[in-house]
Amino acid sequence: MSQDSSEISYVWLNGKMLRYGEAKVSVLTHTLHYGTGAFEGIRAYQTTDGRTAIFRATEHYKRLYDSCKALALELDPSIDWIAASKEIIQKNGFKECYLRPLAYVGDQLRGLKMPAGTKAEVALIAWPWGKYMGDEGASKGIRVGVSSYRRPDVSTGLPWAKLTGGYLNSALARRQASLNGLDEAILLDMQGYVAEGSGENIFMVKNGVLYTPPQGAILPGITRDSVMQLARAMKIQVVEQAITRNQLYLADELFFTGTAVEVCPIREVDGHSIGTGRPGEITKMITDQFFKAVRGENAAFSQWLTYV
Numbered sequence: 001m002s003q004d005s006s007e008i009s010y011v012w013l014n015g016k017m018l019r020y021g022e023a024k025v026s027v028l029t030h031t032l033h034y035g036t037g038a039f040e041g042i043r044a045y046q047t048t049d050g051r052t053a054i055f056r057a058t059e060h061y062k063r064l065y066d067s068c069k070a071l072a073l074e075l076d077p078s079i080d081w082i083a084a085s086k087e088i089i090q091k092n093g094f095k096e097c098y099l100r101p102l103a104y105v106g107d108q109l110r111g112l113k114m115p116a117g118t119k120a121e122v123a124l125i126a127w128p129w130g131k132y133m134g135d136e137g138a139s140k141g142i143r144v145g146v147s148s149y150r151r152p153d154v155s156t157g158l159p160w161a162k163l164t165g166g167y168l169n170s171a172l173a174r175r176q177a178s179l180n181g182l183d184e185a186i187l188l189d190m191q192g193y194v195a196e197g198s199g200e201n202i203f204m205v206k207n208g209v210l211y212t213p214p215q216g217a218i219l220p221g222i223t224r225d226s227v228m229q230l231a232r233a234m235k236i237q238v239v240e241q242a243i244t245r246n247q248l249y250l251a252d253e254l255f256f257t258g259t260a261v262e263v264c265p266i267r268e269v270d271g272h273s274i275g276t277g278r279p280g281e282i283t284k285m286i287t288d289q290f291f292k293a294v295r296g297e298n299a300a301f302s303q304w305l306t307y308v
């Protein structure tokens, strides 16, 4: 199923606002061949007062710079990403959208060698994006399976950086899940503990306590951080600790978090029904608090919003 790009009127490419059809890159783009790019995924939401706010923009753009630094890709520090984000949202006339900043290596290099000082080219694209797992998945929960693909660990890659090349592994795991009739994959780390989904962090509820895998093989998600802060504000105990597949099967509740997926309940893992088979109470409370925060209804977390 191909996706419709007709809703995207303008794209920001290397500092210029261009018509979608005019924003083109060379077939020799290094990142296209070798995965040598860094990117972000950010959402902007319509707030209850009718404005539009970008969720945790500062943290996302900080991670973009960190990812580029880890890749030794020079990303111009003078780019005003927040201003560009506001502009692209306004130019396209979006009230809510997903933002995709991308830092990539253009066509100046052939072969794998990336000399010191390799400069990033930049793009910023925005598009409307509904529920990543569909409306039914988001409300009733999704069916997932533990993948035979593993999440690369700190010795085999740069798992804390959001690098384009790293997503081949995620795409393979996601494809395998789809072929098995499932909505999403859970990837174990190299030691066999639960790491995360193909593009999401994972949380488990057991006896009223919220557990999530520690920083290690996972991408340290910004939604993960938001959910941990919201849970602590609700006096829910949050524990970062290694989780086994066995614990997943016995969990009271499971859910994914991520910019694309937001907070999404998991109702089945490898054919095991989780808890009651329906989104649990803590999942529902956290989902509710998350959407209050993104819509500007939670004053305690208003610093997470950058109004357009």
Ligand SMILES: Cc1ncc(COP(=O)(O)O)c(C=O)c1O
Residues within 6 Å of the ligand: 041, 170, 196, 197, 198, 199, 200, 201, 218, 219, 220, 221, 222, 223, 224, 257, 258, 259, 260
């Ligand atoms: C592999 C992976 N893990 C976790 C996440 C969740 O991160 P965030 O909440 O910052 O979007 C993402 C999405 O960016 C991801 O691609």
